[in-house]
Amino acid sequence: VELIVTVPEMRAEMARVRAGGSGVAFVPTMGALHEGHLSLMRAARDAADVVAISIYVNPLQFSPREDLSSYPRNLGRDLELARAEGVDVAFAPSTEEMQPRGRTTTIGVGRLATVLEGAARPGHFDGVCTIVAQLFNIVMPDVAFFGQKDAQQTAVIERMVSDLHYDIVIYARPTVRAPDGLALSSRNAYLNADERARATVLFRALQAGAERWSSGADAAAAEEEMRAVVAGVDGVVLDYARAVDRDTFDAPRAGRAPLLVIAARIGGTRLIDNLAVEA
Ligand code: PAF
Numbered sequence: 719v720e721l722i723v724t725v726p727e728m729r730a731e732m733a734r735v736r737a738g739g740s741g742v743a744f745v746p747t748m749g750a751l752h753e754g755h756l757s758l759m760r761a762a763r764d765a766a767d768v769v770a771i772s773i774y775v776n777p778l779q780f781s782p783r784e785d786l787s788s789y790p791r792n793l794g795r796d797l798e799l800a801r802a803e804g805v806d807v808a809f810a811p812s813t814e815e816m817q818p819r820g821r822t823t824t825i826g827v828g829r830l831a832t833v834l835e836g837a838a839r840p841g842h843f844d845g846v847c848t849i850v851a852q853l854f855n856i857v858m859p860d861v862a863f864f865g866q867k868d869a870q871q872t873a874v875i876e877r878m879v880s881d882l883h884y885d886i887v888i889y890a891r892p893t894v895r896a897p898d899g900l901a902l903s904s905r906n907a908y909l910n911a912d913e914r915a916r917a918t919v920l921f922r923a924l925q926a927g928a929e930r931w932s933s934g935a936d937a938a939a940a941e942e943e944m945r946a947v948v949a950g951v952d953g954v955v956l957d958y959a960r961a962v963d964r965d966t967f968d969a970p971r972a973g974r975a976p977l978l979v980i981a982a983r984i985g986g987t988r989l990i991d992n993l994a995v996e997a
Contacts, residue, residue, distance in 0.1 A: 719801040719808050725816075728809045728856050732770070736858070740767035744859035744886075746850060749773040749810075750790035750904035751799045754894040758863040759803040761891050765861050771800055772853050773810040778821060778845030790907050809857065816852060825851050827877045833967050834979060835870045835990065838957055843874045850875055854884055862886055867893040867901045869977060869992045870967055893991070895921065901991045908987040916951050917989060920980050923947035923959060924993035927978045931995045937961035937970050940995075944980060957981035957988070964994065973997075 722728045735742060743762035747755050751773075762769045773796055780786040793810060800808050824844050830836070831843035854862070864872045872890045879888055894902045899921035900914075909917055927944040931937070944959035961976040962968060970976035975997040981990045 719797055719805045721797060722807060722809050723811055723815065725811065725856055728807075728811075731807060732857055735768045741861070742766055742768050742770055742857065742859040744853070744857050744862040745769070745771045745805075746853050746862065746864075747771055747773055747796075748775045748789065748904065749793065749796045750907065751796045752894075752902045752904060754865050754867060754902040756799060756803055757894050758865060758891050759800065759805055761889065762861070762863050763804050765863075765889070766859075768807070769803075769805045770807040770809060770857055770859065771805050772857070773808055774816065774849070774853075776816075776845060776849040777813055778817075778848050779842050780845070781839060781841065784839070785905075785908075788908075790904055809853075816849070824848050825878060825882075827874050827881065830870075830877055830967060831874050834958060834960065834962070835981065838981060838988075843871065846871055847874060847878050851878065851882070854879075854886060859886055861889060863889050863891055865893060866890045867903065867991065869964070869979065873965060873967065899925075901989075903989060905987055905989060909984065913953070913984045913987065916954055916984055919948055919951040919954055920982060920989055920991040921993075923980055924978050924991060927959070927961070928993055928995045931961070931976070931978075937976055940976075940978065944978065948980075948982060953984065955983040957983060961995075 743766035745758045745762050775789050825847040826844045836843050876888050898918050900917050923944040926947045927940040930943040931940040940961045948956045959980045963970050964977040975995045977994050979992040
């Protein structure tokens with residue numbers, strides 16, 4: 719895997735790849751790679767001749783109260799894992815490289831970015847969109863891969879790509895889970911053993927909500943079921959448990975199966991998860 723840290727070098731390398739007739743599949747990450755990221759890289763490997771990833775902990779998507787300084791970073795390990803997956807190029811710029819003039823132009827997609835995760839983390843999705851737009855402009859990939867674990871983020875990026883007419887196909891890949899159901903996330907590293915055990919309640923709540931929905935209940939009953947499961951575990955503070963439309967993240971549309979979404983805080987760690995239910 720070739721490590722590139724400057725924008726001009728990354729542009730030049732991607733231009734060279736395109737000039738040679740190769741397509742580029744791109745996986746943006748914030749590093750602290752886990753099996754979820756690696757599954758995206760494998761899918762990228764199948765999709766194009768050249769796989770590029772980015773490793774950049776993006777300050778724009780963290781609020782001042784969030785975990786920017788403590789976010790796990792280990793570039794050496796990440797590069798090893800990327801190499802083992804056959805990644806060709808890893809772009810790991812500094813903040814100075816990405817934002818040499820500080821925060822100026824900001825991309826926002828409107829309402830979709832202000833509900834649920836957007837409400838809990840004001841400005842978060844503007845920060846995500848701004849950096850992903852920058853990365854798309856630098857890498858200019860043909861396809862890009864995102865995890866379904868961050869379903870609202872993927873919807874926000876799809877909206878941005880559509881609105882700004884990026885010629886990039888966005889793929890969302892399934893959430894990778896630990897054997898006990900916990901969705902893999904870089905933030906799981908913050909959980910102590912006790913918190914890690916409690917964290918399985920998110921997936922259990924989603925499953926219970928999905929079962930309720932499948933047995934003919936409405937969205938409100940599925941939400942109630944999720945809340946009840948979380949209430950049964952001490953030390954888990956529910957942020958939201960909702961059944962939403964999978965495109966707008968507003969109330970589900972009649973006749974269309976919703977996406978169940980959940981966010982909860984366990985100790986100092988905020989975790990999210992989601993599950994698509996069948997119609
Ligand atoms: O999902 C992430 O890791 C980040 O939000 C992303 C898409 C790399 C943008 O910083």
